[in-house]
Amino acid sequence: MRMKDIENAQKRTDAKVRYAALHLEELRQYPRRGSGDDFERSHQEAFLYQLIGVRDAFLQELNLYYRCGLTSQQVRLDRIEKCMRAQNQVCPELQALSALETEPGSWLNVAKEMRDHSTHRRSVPRIFHVGGGDDSRITLQDPRTKARVPGDQMDVFAMWQREMAALISRLRATAISEWKSNNKMQRTR
Secondary structure, eight states, X not given: OOHHHHHXXXXXXXXXXXXXXXXXXXXXXXXXXXXXXXXXXXXXXXXXXXXXXXXXXXXXXXHHHTTOOOOTTTOOHHHHHHHHHHTTOOOHHHHHHHHHHHSTTOHHHHHXXXXXXXXXTSSOOEEEOOSGGGTTOEEEEOTTTOOEEXXXXXXXXXXXXHHHHHHHHHHHHHHHHHHHHHHHHHHHO
16 A cells, blocks of 8 residues: 555545535625525535535545555445455444434435435425525425425535534544554564
């Protein structure tokens, strides 16, 4: 395993974090917020695509840290889990990612579903509030349950972006520590 491969994978993951932030910033600055026009819809979908792309890019990193040997086209969460079982190893980072992703109502669970929904079915579901204290507020709607996602859509997107950046930073730190530990053990054999 070359360090350059890991650095390249890390750079790709970090780029996805920046791309999501860029699309979010362009949405924030857009003067026709709530118009549902092509600019707004495409940036909502691009934000979600890049946000979940961070998770996908991080799986590439895990493939390298844990020496699964999968080609970049083969890397998927279930295949890394299979690799871990075959090596009789545990990947705490993968477990944390999987748990958050499958926890009903978690930010990652809702964000991933929203990305999948907007990529394969329809546009990002939103609720437009008219009158009362929430007048002119736009909130997101979980496409599965139709439940309102609490908070203004821009605030929710910003929170998801911060959460993803923090999650990857945390998980990467533990994966790198494990990788370094494994490298030391191999050198002493």
